Every structure is written in C-alpha cells, then in structure tokens.
C-alpha cells in the first residue's frame with residue numbers, strides 16, 4: 001500500500017496547507033485565495049485550505065470527463081470488486097478518519113467513529129451495484145418483440161457538502177455516484193476539508209481510477225463554478241436551507257439534475273403516556289450529541305399535557321452529567337462548536353430567550369465547559385413559542401427548547417405548520433397513536449420512540465418542505481435513481497415469417 005497522508009497531529013502552531021485532489025493527485029491551488037481551518041477544541045488555526053477558482057473547477061471537470069468513458073465501460077463485477085476494496089480500506093482506516101474529523105470539526109471521537117460507520121454502510125450497500133442496476137425484461141411484449149429496461153450513468157456529477165458530517169455526507173454521494181459509473185467532483189465544506197483528501201487517497205489505493213473521484217475546495221466561487229459548468233450534469237447538495245434553495249434554483253436553471261437537502265427544526269413529541277426517563281435520555285442524547293450540530297438533532301421537545309413538568313425536571317437533572325471537553329479525550333461526550341462565531345450566535349439565542357417570553361432552565365454560558373476553544377455547555381429553554389427566534393430558527397447548537405401544548409392534535413399541528421420537514425419523533429406507549437402520527441405528519445423521516453431516525457443505507461434519506469429541494473432523496477434506492485437515467489429497449493430479431501410493411505402506429509395485441 002502506498003503511504004497515506006497522516007492525520008493532522010497537534011504540533012505547536014503548525015498550520016498545514018490543504019490543497020485540491022484532481023486526476024488522482026494533489027494539485028496546489030493557484031487562485032491566491034484560501035480559508036482558515038481551526039481545531040475548535042483549541043480555538044486556534046491549524047490549517048489553510050486552498051479556494052478553487054472557476055479555472056481550477058474546470059481542471060477537475062476535465063479530469064472527470066476524461067475518466068468517464070473507461071469507468072462507465074468497466075464491468076459491474078470489477079466496479080463491485082473495487083468498491084469492496086474501498087470498503088476494506090475505509091474500515092481499516094476508520095480511526096484515522098475519525099481523528100481527522102475530531103481535529104477539525106470538534107465532535108468527540110466515538111461520535112466521529114459513528115459517522116464513519118454510517119458512511120461505511122452506504123459504501124457496503126453500493127458494493128451490491130450489480131444487483132442494484134438490474135433492469136426489467138418482458139419477453140414477447142408483442143409477437144417476436146421483447147422489451148427491457150436499463151439504467152445508465154449520467155456523466156460528470158458534483159457534490160457539495162456541509163461541515164457537520166465531513167466524511168459521511170460525502171459518502172452518501174460519491175459511493176452511489178461512482179458505483180453507478182459516474183465520475184465525481186466533491187466540494188466539501190471549507191471548515192473541515194481534510195477528511196475528503198484522506199479518503200481520496202484511500203480510493204486511489206483501492207483501485208478507483210484517476211479522475212473518477214476529485215476533490216476541489218473552496219467557497220461560493222467554487223460552488224458557482226460547479227453549478228454553472230456545462231459538463232457537470234447533476235449536483236447533490238447538503239447544507240443550510242437558503243443555500244440549498246440557491247443551489248437547486250441555479251443548478252436547474254443551468255439544466256442540471258439536482259437534489260438539495262436543507263436545514264431542519266426537528267420536533268420530538270412526548271405524550272403523557274410516554275416512558276419519561278426514556279424520553280429524557282433521548283432528548284438529551286439527540287439534543288446535545290455532536291453539540292447539536294446535526295441536521296437530525298432534536299431541537300424542539302413538544303411536551304403534551306401533564307408530561308411537561310416531569311419531563312423538564314428529568315432533562316434538567318441529566319444535563320450536569322454531560323461531559324463537555326476536547327473530543328480527543330475519551331471521557332468527553334460533547335465537543336466544541338465549529339467556530340467561535342457560531343458559538344457566539346448560538347449563545348445569543350439563550351441570551352435573548354427571556355425577552356421572547358421563554359424561561360432559561362439551564363444556561364450553558366455559565367460554565368461546565370473548557371474556557372479555551374469554541375465550547376458552549378448545554379442549555380435548556382422552557383415555554384418557547386412559535387413566532388420567536390428560538391423557536392423559528394435552526395439554532396444548530398446545544399440548545400434544547402421545550403414547548404408545551406394540551407393535546408396530540410396541537411402537537412401535530414406545530415410540526416405540520418413548521419416550514420422544515422426533515423425529522424421528527426413521537427414518544428408514547430400507544431401503538432395506535434404512533435401509527436396515526438406516522439400517517440398525519442408532514443415530515444420525511446419519522447421515529448417512534450427513536451429520536452434520530454436516520455434511515456439505514458438500504459432506504460433513502462431526505463426531508464420534506466424546506467428541508468429538501470428536488471424530488472429524490474439521497475443514498476439507498478433513490479440515490480441509485482438520482483445518479484442514473486432509465487432507458488427502455490424494444491427489440492425484435494429478423495424473422496421472415498412476421499416481417500411486413502405496416503404504416504400504422506405499433507400495437508402490441
């Protein structure tokens with residue numbers, strides 16, 4: 001095995017340069033623009049990532065375009081064998097990847113390993129690409145005529161990803177895209193870019209041909225160049241709602257297929273008959289895990305009827321036990337936020353909560369987290385009402401908010417009237433109510449006593465309303481559909497017995 005780039009090591013005041021990966025090798029950026037990369041637990045800059053110009057995006061597109069014909073023609077069994085090798089290498093190097101994630105994102109190592117494990121499941125699903133691309137066949141659709149369907153790759157496709165899952169979300173995209181025979185250009189988040197380069201080296205080592213997988217770093221300039229490039233035929237995006245909408249509108253205006261997943265405001269409904277300890281454990285885990293920087297994080301807990309007081313007490317009791325610290329420390333359960341600026345933005349929601357009529361039950365600004373770095377300890381707000389900023393905004397930090405309602409119908413109305421529709425959960429012992437909830441709720445991913453219902457790799461991931469622009473969800477069967485086009489062949493072989501001139505419209509009977 002060739003030598004892989006080692007994960008970043010914390011050396012005093014090292015600032016490493018992070019460059020693009022094009023055509024199977026590192027390509028240093030020449031735009032003269034770059035962005036800082038931090039270790040959020042230390043609060044200091046550890047890297048500088050090159051920002052691509054439109055010309056550098058074009059370089060990657062040319063590499064991907066050149067690689068496409070041979071990759072497309074590679075047999076399914078060979079592609080599958082390469083994907084199995086990718087799976088092995090990602091699995092073998094999962095701890096290195098996790099350490100890179102923790103160093104740049106801040107999430108604790110166990111969480112980073114969980115992220116890689118969920119990404120691996122998508123790669124494993126894609127190892128079955130020969131089965132996934134099987135079409136249909138109808139013999140004797142008409143006399144002597146057979147009809148069959150096939151799915152073919154699109155060409156050069158792009159993926160633009162957010163900071164909060166720097167390894168898993170790219171895997172949601174590149175694994176099915178290249179398994180289907182496309183070549184891929186990844187524009188990862190500029191906040192934690194190193195994992196993508198590390199994975200690129202693993203793909204090369206696994207036998208993915210040069211140019212099939214490329215990484216270009218950057219900001220809006222790079223994104224716009226991807227969205228406008230005539231040779232990129234489809235774009236997958238995951239990020240915040242305003243950018244998702246912009247990406248969808250720009251990509252489709254440029255005649256590209258696009259799936260753009262946006263932000264979220266996930267409600268967890270707790271009915272009076274719920275197991276309150278189970279619900280409190282779930283709310284704390286799903287609200288504060290990864291410092292609340294998950295698109296499937298629970299941010300609103302809707303307490304129905306008399307569940308509220310007991311639930312608030314149970315959550316409050318658990319918060320002091322959450323160990324906040326450097327993600328590299330195995331004792332830590334919650335790490336820092338991604339930047340100092342974001343930490344301050346999240347803290348402002350707690351600051352403003354009383355003026356909005358809410359109660360601050362636990363204030364994360366009052367200690368409980370290391371002083372250096374971008375830390376904020378968990379906060380709990382009660383009586384948070386729709387129409388306030390703490391309710392309406394996606395806070396994306398360790399702030400759990402409770403809202404109180406009288407009935408199940410009130411709770412469902414809140415979820416359905418919310419502009420987002422990514423995830424939701426109901427906590428109850430009543431199977432009938434849970435079934436009714438699954439029927440009623442206007443949200444793409446639903447949990448029944450499960451707070452973070454991220455679908456397994458053989459289903460597809462995606463929200464409704466402002467959480468998804470486009471039609472197809474990511475990975476699973478819809479991911480395969482997104483990265484392929486259907487073709488139907490109607491065929492007849494020469495047979496003198498049935499051959500005649502007939503100018504009528506073809507009929508089958």
Ligand code: NAD
Pocket residue numbers: 160161162163164165169187188189190218219220223224238239240241243244261262263264294295394396422463467
């Ligand atoms: P973001 O929208 O700021 O950035 C996402 C990507 O878009 C990055 O690659 C970034 O470089 C690029 N970008 C940022 N501003 C841009 C602009 N003005 N023009 C063009 N491109 C731009 O999101 P983020 O802060 O990195 O990630 C957090 C957000 O992502 C949250 O809203 C979260 O809910 C969402 N998210 C959603 C899902 C999902 O599956 N629905 C999953 C993970 C994260």
